[in-house]
Amino acid sequence: MxxxxxxPVEEIIEEAKEYDKILLAGCNECVTVCExxxxxxxxxxxxxxxxxxxxxxxxxxIDEVTLERQCDHEYLEEIRNxxxxxxxxxxxxxxxGVQFMAEKYMQMPILPGVDTCFMGVTxxxxxxxxxxxxCGQCVLAKTGGICPVSRCAKRLFNGPCGxxxxxxxxxxxxxxxxxxxxxxxxTELGRLEDYEKLAPIKDWSTERxxxxxxxxxxxxxx
Amino acid sequence: MKTKTPSKLEKIIRAxxxxxxxxxxxxxxxxxxxxxxxxxxxxxHVDAINVxxxxxxxxxxxxxASCIHLKLMGLEPTLQMVTRDRNRIALQSDILGAAxxxxxxxxxxxxxxxxxxxxxxxxxxxxLDSMQLVQTVKLMRDEGKFLGGDEIKRPPKMFIGAAxxxxxxxxxxxxxxxxxxxxxxxxxxxxxxIYNLEKFELWMKLVRDRGLHEKVAILAGVTxxxxxxxAKYMKNRVPxxxxxxxxxxxxxxxxxxxxxxxGINICVETIQRLKECEGVRGFHVMxxxxxxKVPEIVERSGLYPRPVLKTDN
Ligand code: SF4
Ligand code: SF4
Numbered sequence: 001m002x003x004x005x006x007x008p009v010e011e012i013i014e015e016a017k018e019y020d021k022i023l024l025a026g027c028n029e030c031v032t033v034c035e036x037x038x039x040x041x042x043x044x045x046x047x048x049x050x051x052x053x054x055x056x057x058x059x060x061x062i063d064e065v066t067l068e069r070q071c072d073h074e075y076l077e078e079i080r081n082x083x084x085x086x087x088x089x090x091x092x093x094x095x096x097g098v099q100f101m102a103e104k105y106m107q108m109p110i111l112p113g114v115d116t117c118f119m120g121v122t123x124x125x126x127x128x129x130x131x132x133x134x135c136g137q138c139v140l141a142k143t144g145g146i147c148p149v150s151r152c153a154k155r156l157f158n159g160p161c162g163x164x165x166x167x168x169x170x171x172x173x174x175x176x177x178x179x180x181x182x183x184x185x186x187t188e189l190g191r192l193e194d195y196e197k198l199a200p201i202k203d204w205s206t207e208r209x210x211x212x213x214x215x216x217x218x219x220x221x222x
Numbered sequence: 223m224k225t226k227t228p229s230k231l232e233k234i235i236r237a238x239x240x241x242x243x244x245x246x247x248x249x250x251x252x253x254x255x256x257x258x259x260x261x262x263x264x265x266x267h268v269d270a271i272n273v274x275x276x277x278x279x280x281x282x283x284x285x286x287a288s289c290i291h292l293k294l295m296g297l298e299p300t301l302q303m304v305t306r307d308r309n310r311i312a313l314q315s316d317i318l319g320a321a322x323x324x325x326x327x328x329x330x331x332x333x334x335x336x337x338x339x340x341x342x343x344x345x346x347x348x349x350l351d352s353m354q355l356v357q358t359v360k361l362m363r364d365e366g367k368f369l370g371g372d373e374i375k376r377p378p379k380m381f382i383g384a385a386x387x388x389x390x391x392x393x394x395x396x397x398x399x400x401x402x403x404x405x406x407x408x409x410x411x412x413x414x415x416i417y418n419l420e421k422f423e424l425w426m427k428l429v430r431d432r433g434l435h436e437k438v439a440i441l442a443g444v445t446x447x448x449x450x451x452x453a454k455y456m457k458n459r460v461p462x463x464x465x466x467x468x469x470x471x472x473x474x475x476x477x478x479x480x481x482x483x484x485g486i487n488i489c490v491e492t493i494q495r496l497k498e499c500e501g502v503r504g505f506h507v508m509x510x511x512x513x514x515k516v517p518e519i520v521e522r523s524g525l526y527p528r529p530v531l532k533t534d535n
Contacts, residue, residue: 153335154306154346158353158402160395161332162387162414163461170461171335183395196398198406201310201354201369 037092070097136206144185151178241504279339304333321378435501
């Protein structure tokens with residue numbers, strides 16, 4: 001999933017204070033799972049904002065809605081008939097949802113309510129960690145199923161570096177060394193000899209470096 | 223033995239001498255004297271001088287410019303190059319820049335993560351890793367080609383080095399990792415500072431078991447402690463450093479004013495012991511901000527005078 005975290009409420013207040021009628025829009029997908037922008041978080045943020053502006057003596061109208069997804073036309077269309085009642089929308093979807101809504105409703109200010117962080121997993125309740133950076137050319141088959149791009153702080157393809165210590169990364173004792181994990185997995189798989197194959201120089205053109213990316217499937221296009 | 227480059231370091235190693243290298247860290251400013259003075263102190267006692275590349279991610283005068291200063295003094299620099307800060311265009315371009323000044327040695331590194339230095343909020347690059355940089359230099363030198371496939375006019379002639387840390391984890395991967403660097407094209411290796419001799423000797427045994435010591439010249443890294451505090455700091459704070467308790471204790475057990483001498487003693491004893499270790503082809507003496515001690519260490523270790531090559535070209 002895409003993992004996000006809630007923005008500090010002070011930052012949201014700062015962005016929202018010039019508006020009188022605001023729609024708070026959550027998303028039922030990733031941000032619900034990572035407890036940053038689902039129905040529950042929308043409700044909590046709405047009361048925090050109402051409370052704050054009430055204390056400031058400001059009459060603010062805040063409505064709440066949580067869409068099935070904000071990265072699909074279909075669900076974003078659900079607010080087409082109501083959106084004009086508002087001065088601004090605070091979207092608690094990830095950056096993708098925020099932008100897709102902005103593209104659709106050209107005259108409406110759409111403010112982000114979360115900081116979008118990474119693609120990752122729920123490691124345990126309340127702890128989310130990164131697993132993939134969408135490099136566009138997956139090498140997991142060669143690295144025991146552990147990603148050197150997202151899990152090594154230096155994105156080394158022939159790690160581990162000299163700073164790997166007791167299973168942890170040189171940059172932080174609380175961070176597992178991705179290359180230790182790769183070596184452990186290759187050992188478990190009985191494929192440690194794969195470690196000695198030199199990883200070729202990466203083609204980063206399928207990654208961020210190549211500019212905004214696009215995937216097209218002619219066979220499923222309408 | 224035939225050499226591949228005009229490198230004096232390569233010639234000394236191939237002639238079967240124990241090589242001695244040292245290093246100078248460039249200043250955090252633009253005063254070239256900071257580097258040339260350090261080089262003056264050590265130049266007669268070493269075969270080549272490494273110049274670090276923004277080590278510990280602290281912004282400094284560039285390694286390449288410093289190497290040029292040394293070259294203009296008639297010395298033999300080793301350009302340290304990390305992949306942290308430059309993409310493949312900049313790396314290849316700087317390699318050519320160094321080659322244009324006839325810098326003949328390069329040490330290929332990935333580099334410490336930027337969070338250790340003065341720019342923790344900066345980007346890192348890591349377009350290549352250290353092994354891929356080794357491959358790149360080799361391709362440029364031996365095939366006269368850029369990574370993009372085009373031909374290089376007047377290719378670089380560089381003796382290719384890499385680092386190895388026998389003390390980092392996981393230990394079982396440390397020799398295979400060296401094998402990988404050798405396969406990539408590394409011709410000399412400078413190791414992490416050695417304090418745990420047993421572990422280093424075990425690593426060397428595994429290196430010999432695979433015959434790697436015949437394919438690559440391993441220069442054992444040593445760094446003298448100035449104080450007991452430094453020993454403790456390196457033990458506890460520097461990732462990938464292995465300082466055994468008894469070494470820290472040895473430093474702590476002598477009075478403060480004698481600790482620097484004790485640090486030098488430990489360093490000299492380490493070199494003397496490792497001179498006997500099969501496969502060690504020289505020493506890399508890293509006296510951090512203590513370059514004036516390098517001559518004493520080299521002399522007391524019986525590595526002075528340095529060999530003079532007959533045809534110096
Ligand atoms: S190799 Fe690329 S696609 Fe595969 S998990 Fe890593 S970042 Fe994602
Ligand atoms: S310690 Fe491990 S995860 Fe961290 S930079 Fe080095 S190889 Fe990568």
